[in-house]
Amino acid sequence: MNSLLPSHEGMLPYWLLLISLFSVMNTVQCYRTKSFALRTYEGPASASQVTDFGARMFGTWTCLSCVVRIFAAYNIGNREVYLLALWTYLIALGHFASEWMAYGTMKAGKGLAPVLIVAGGSVCWMITQWNFYVE
Structure with a gap:
């Protein structure tokens, strides 16, 4: 099992991998x-604006982000990755x-909170740990 996990020290590579698995x-x-996109985009316009196509597009973006983050988990010292x-x-x-603050299509709640926490926390973590990881 250890051979499947990132080999770099520190917790950020494991975080990137964990978030990728959820993705x-x-x-x-x-x-x-x-229904998942409807939960995430919970808000005044979500029921009429979230279509099957939009959900699949959201899934495609999520998949692309997942691939990039997996590469980063295993290549955390590479500046570009x-x-x-x-x-x-x-x-x-x-x-x-x-979508929340400018367009008003989302509301603060259970759909938005996890996204803001994960994305915001990850941004802060990655910026503050740049010198530890990047060669």
Whole structure:
């Protein structure tokens, strides 16, 4: 089992891998039904604006982010891969924050909170640990 885990010291590679595993599950859910996207995009316009196509698009974005974060978990010392993973969180944070605060399509609640916590926390963690991980 240890041979399957990232070999770099520190907890960030394990965090990236864990979030990626959850992302795989979310991707599958988004391709099966739009209910996961409806929960995430809970808000005034979600029921009419979240379509099956939109859910699959959300699943595709989630899958792409997952792949980048897995690469980062195993190549955490690579500057470019680290930056790509960081950007996946920055883009997600910007997207969800703008849907909530600028467009009003999401509301603060159980759908938005986990996304903001994971993306915001990951951004802070990755920025503060840059010198520890990047060669």
